[in-house]
Amino acid sequence: MPRDTLTADRIVRAAIELLDDEGLDGLNMRSLAKRLSSAATAVYWHIKTKDDLVRLAGDAIWHEVELPDLDACDWRTAATAHANGMYAMLTRHPWLGQAFGSHLLHGPGQARYNDLSLAIYEKAGFAAGDADRAAATVFTFVLGNALGPAAQVSLNRRLNKNGADAEQMMADAMTRATETAMQFPRLRERLGTTAATEYAAAPDNTFAFGLQSLLDGFEVRLAAKSANRRG
Template identity: 85%
Template sequence: MARDTLTADRIIRAAIGLLDREGMDGLNMRSLAQQLGSAATAVYWHIKTKDDLVRLAGDAIWHEVELPDLDATDWRTAATAHAGGMHAMLTRHPWLVQAFGSHLLHGPGQARHNDLGLAIYEKAGFTADDADRAAATVFTYVLGSALGPAAQVSLNRRLSKNGANAEQLMADAMTRATETARQFPRLRERLDTPAATEYAAAPDNTFAFGLQCLLDGFEARLTADRTGPRG
């Protein structure tokens, strides 16, 4: 592909695919150029650095998250849909979780979601400062919930690239972890329940449970603010 047939958008889309397959460690301009059928210098003509590429790719995938219509729904429904959409996006693209800790990420895709988060919690009745705190709390929860699956993907990829049998290594580690866990009464009881499949597995609907607990807390705080004594 000649340089003048490349566009920044095509490069970004190719980078997202490469990041999904190979993770942050697998992204380099040479591999990306080969995938595009171009020279690395042609890629640099459109996007100057790898850091710029990660920032642009990271912002592009925020557009996958559908924005709830605040005029057509209540704040809790909107908050649940917004957080769930973010969590699903981060699960599809686990490299973005890692990028938050290693790159300066910003852009219109992420900004539109930040703006919506403020609008959701302002609609709920929070002051501007508390809406900012509520939105940040939910985002931190979403990001933390996506961290475990992202780390698992990264670990499996690293073990496989080192020529190891990733599945066997993980199975052996899980066996040892389970043996250790059985030394503690509450963990042992949990492992002996029919629903427990392995030590590290979270129960079903854990993300939804935690999110609704957060929103319950927000609602209780708003109710207390409305009904509490006035000084």
């Protein structure tokens, strides 16, 4: 493919696909060029380094998060949709959570998300400094919850690349973990009852529970400040 048929946008889209398939460790200019039916030198013509590529790809996927309309809903509805959108994006692209710890990530996509986050908590009634703190608290909570699914994707990829039976290894690990858990009273109680299946599925509801608990806490804090002002 001639070099002039490539664009930075095409390269970034291909990089996102490669990152989704192979993770950060699987991203290199040679593999990317092969995916684009091009030469690595042609890729370098548009994007100079792998770090630049990760930064551009990492920012591009923030545009997938649909931003709630603050004029059409209350702040809690907006905050919930905003956080859920980030969580869904991170679970679609599990490599981004890893990239936060190894690359300098910035750009208009993430800035767009962060700006609306501040607007949400200002609408709730927080002053600028507390709006920053509320936004950062929710951001960190969402990122932390997305690390579990991301780690599972990374682990399965590593096991499969090593020729291992990932499902069997996971099953063996779960068996050993259950045997260990049975030595502790509260874990034994949960795993040894008819509620064990529900307990095992609990992480599926942890994100929603935690997010709503955070927002509940924000409401209590706002109400207390309002009462202090009236007093």
